[in-house]
Amino acid sequence: MSRPLDAPKLERVRALMEEEGLDALVVRAPDNVLYLTNFWGMKGYDACVFPREGDPVLICLEASAEDAELTAWTSRVRFVRGYDEADPRPPLARTLDAVVDAARGFRRVGLELSLGTQASDRMVGEPTTFTRAWFDAFPDAVDATPLLSRARSIKTEQEVARLRIANEIAADAMEHVRSRLEPGMKESEAAAIWQGYVHGRGTARDDVELALPFSLVWSGKGIKTFTATADLPVVEGEPVLFEIWVCADGYWADHTKNLVVGELAPAYAELEARLMKVYENALDFIRPGASMPELDVRVREGLAFEPSHPICHGVGARAHEPPYPHQAGAGTFEEGMVLAVEPGIYWEGGGGLRVEDNFLVTADGVEKLSAFPDGVVRC
Secondary structure (H helix, E strand, O other): OOOOOOHHHHHHHHHHHHHHOOOEEEEOOHHHHHHHHOOOOOOOOOEEEEEOOOOOEEEEEHHHHHHHHHHOOOOOEEEEOOOEOOEOOOHHHHHHHHHHHHHOOOOOEEEOOOOOOOOOOOOOOOOOOOOHHHHHOOOOOEEOHHHHHHHHHOOOHHHHHHHHHHHHHHHHHHHHHHOOOOOOOEHHHHHHHHHHHHHHHHHOOOOOOOEEEEEEEEEHHHOOOOOOOOOOEOOOOOOEEEEEEEEEOOEEEEEEEEEEOOOOOHHHHHHHHHHHHHHHHHHHHOOOOOEHHHHHHHHHHHHOOOOOOOOEEEOOOOOOEOOOOOOOOOOEOOOOOEEEEOOEEEOOOOOEEEOEEEEEEEOOEEEEOOOOOOOEEEO
């Protein structure tokens, strides 16, 4: 999808490079390539050399030439062959050759030395990972990950618009599955309905080239923190939890939504009331200058329970990215951050609830980006 150059974003990156004394960034993670060039690669064989001064260089497969021409903000594109009859090496080796050549002459280079996690390319089923040769090629590089995390934590107007799109698709898909959920349906069947809508109807939008769905769906006693979607049936009166992610042209939404067929059972209704009070208090607390550690403490004390996952994190060109508020950490919220807020309570042996939506931090507090209700929504 072609989008206008996001100059404020790139200017912020270059200002941080000036602070750190970096002449160029060399990035290969699909989300960082997207962030700096607007090009979202198919297989993760792509890279970008982003100088503090001058135009970036995008390196991508020859097969992606049309995509690069349509989407990339830079006209400096170098192509590598996916298959070379004279070169038995994998494509990423040729990408590295092109990157080393494009970065030649820069004195101080920043590399993704401590990436940790990265978002997927468009194929996603088999992520392409870094090789040792990639890091060995820049032995004097400094770690650019903290710089990129700082830049990415504050969203530009264009980024917020792209996040709104992903949130809209996620909410529309929930309305779709809400109209079809019924007792006896398997968790996996409910997940397939939601995923099919995201990929089919989301991709059909005029403002989206590709929408990809990811989900974990649990019913009743199957609701836990980190388990796979299985084949438990939907039971009347018990919640069905949708832990869902939408990736729309590389920008993400991260939600947890809950549906119920019929009246919610009293034990779950009591749990919902308790959880929503903590959730709403957390949202009231978040505003520019508010303490990130204090948010973590407030939520966990309010739950009187320790969920085994963060209760807040950033969302952008990854579904999970900094900041990660933590009671033992530091930092304050800033205007322009986009956050997923996700407190949850889980019963021993299975069952429980989690709520989550994405919020833009504004001067006055937070703005919810999804239209789908929080709490447990009746079908």
